[in-house]
Amino acid sequence: MKLKRYAAFLFAIVFCFQLYGCTDLVSKFYPLNTEEESTYHFTPVTSENGEAVFTDFDGNVISLPDIPERIVSVSSVSTEIICGLGAGRYLVGIDSDSANLEGAPINASVLPYYYMPYSDIVALRPDIVFYSSEYISDLTLEALKNSGVMTVRIPGTGNIAAAEANIRFISALLQRETTGDKMIDEMRFEFAKIKRSAALVGVRKKIYIEYLTEFRTCGKDTILSEICEMAGYDNVYSDKSGFVTVNAASLLEKDPEAILIVALSKANENTIRDRKSIEKVNAVKENKIYAYNIGASLRPTQSIVEAAAEIAKLLGTTN
Numbered sequence: 377m378k379l380k381r382y383a384a385f386l387f388a389i390v391f392c393f394q395l396y397g398c399t400d401l402v403s404k405f406y407p408l409n410t411e412e413e414s415t416y417h418f419t420p421v422t423s424e425n426g427e428a429v430f431t432d433f434d435g436n437v438i439s440l441p442d443i444p445e446r447i448v449s450v451s452s453v454s455t456e457i458i459c460g461l462g463a464g465r466y467l468v469g470i471d472s473d474s475a476n477l478e479g480a481p482i483n484a485s486v487l488p489y490y491y492m493p494y495s496d497i498v499a500l501r502p503d504i505v506f507y508s509s510e511y512i513s514d515l516t517l518e519a520l521k522n523s524g525v526m527t528v529r530i531p532g533t534g535n536i537a538a539a540e541a542n543i544r545f546i547s548a549l550l551q552r553e554t555t556g557d558k559m560i561d562e563m564r565f566e567f568a569k570i571k572r573s574a575a576l577v578g579v580r581k582k583i584y585i586e587y588l589t590e591f592r593t594c595g596k597d598t599i600l601s602e603i604c605e606m607a608g609y610d611n612v613y614s615d616k617s618g619f620v621t622v623n624a625a626s627l628l629e630k631d632p633e634a635i636l637i638v639a640l641s642k643a644n645e646n647t648i649r650d651r652k653s654i655e656k657v658n659a660v661k662e663n664k665i666y667a668y669n670i671g672a673s674l675r676p677t678q679s680i681v682e683a684a685a686e687i688a689k690l691l692g693t694t695n
Contacts, residue, residue: 430549432528433541443551444503449474450487451508454530456677457543458506460559461552469500471511494519506546508532531676535597539563539676559678566681567606570688574608577693583609584632584659586648587619588639591627594619599674600638603684607693609634624653631657634664634691638674643667666690 430438448469449455455474458464459481469485471492487496494516497505505525507517510532520527530546531538540560547556574580583604585593594600595616604611612630613622635657637643645665654660668690673683688694 428551430545433531433545434529436528438526438528438549440504440549444549446501446503448487448497448500448502448505449507450492450497451506451511451530451532452477453508453532453542453675453677454506454546455480456675456679457530457546458550460543460678461547461550461555463550463552466550468502469497473511492516494523498523498525502526504528504549506530534676535599536563536567536602536676536680539599539678539680542676543678563678563681567684570684570693571606573688573694574606577608579608581609581633582612582630583634583636583691584612584627584630584657585636585638590647590651591623592619592621599676599680599683600636603680603687604636604691606684607688607691609636609691624651627654628657632659633662634666635659636687636691637665637667638670639667640671641669643669 427439427441430440432438443466445466446468447458447463447466449458449467450469450471452471452474455467455470456477458467459477459479464479464481467481467484469487470480471487472489474480475484475486485496485500490511490513492512497516497520502525505520505527507527508530517527528549530542534541540563543556543559544553547553547559585600585604587594587600593613593616594611595618596602596611596614597617598619601611601614605614612627612632613620635648637645637648645667648654648665649660649663651660659665668687670683673679673686685694
């Protein structure tokens, strides 16, 4: 019996190394794709009076006497993570964009998107307000701060490491670190499967990603670029950062072997296939054009797993 248990233990160790590799085991503690790893760690420190003290993404010190039980989330990023952590019942107010998310609490007050009256938020008596700059006006935010409401910014854009940071931070703030770690582990497990499938294909290709509008693309530090990379496609504009506008001449010079069109809805391969200025691009000549309707699945949250699976399947990396 002991021999069988020992053999099973050895098998588990070998399996883990085959599944993740040494790098992935280390990355469990240090998020991927970031030069300043310390910015992606948020560990609560218990002070002398028993309060938990945090440093947020902007370097502000946050002191909480207990788990916040009345949360207003005016960011679909924070709302999605909070619901994923099983803490949706703490949400007393959400923005109208968050209200469309799966699992959003139906009893939470719905606030107008972006131009929301600060008085409506104050009336909800929140212990804390999570926001992303893209979801709330500067005027409303300033009024909230002047009213003494605790506001914490959650990045609304970024790469995969930023998604992990968002999860890690919010889960620590709500004292649900175990659940947060599990979410991150599940994300990395799914990403590892996509990478293994791409490795089996064995041939990497160059890809151009067009995001929302004509000739707008993304650089290396974005979720889209990182998803394509793990799926076996190298972004031809990986020398750039964030979202940028390019031109036909530049794209002809890069000559990608595949093109991924990303749109909010009804993405159509013909939008590029019929563009006369780039008909000589290899991807266009070979008809290697793919269209992906993102909906809202590219937020820096746990939802990017779904986007990664869909894009990998679209590009032929997985079945």
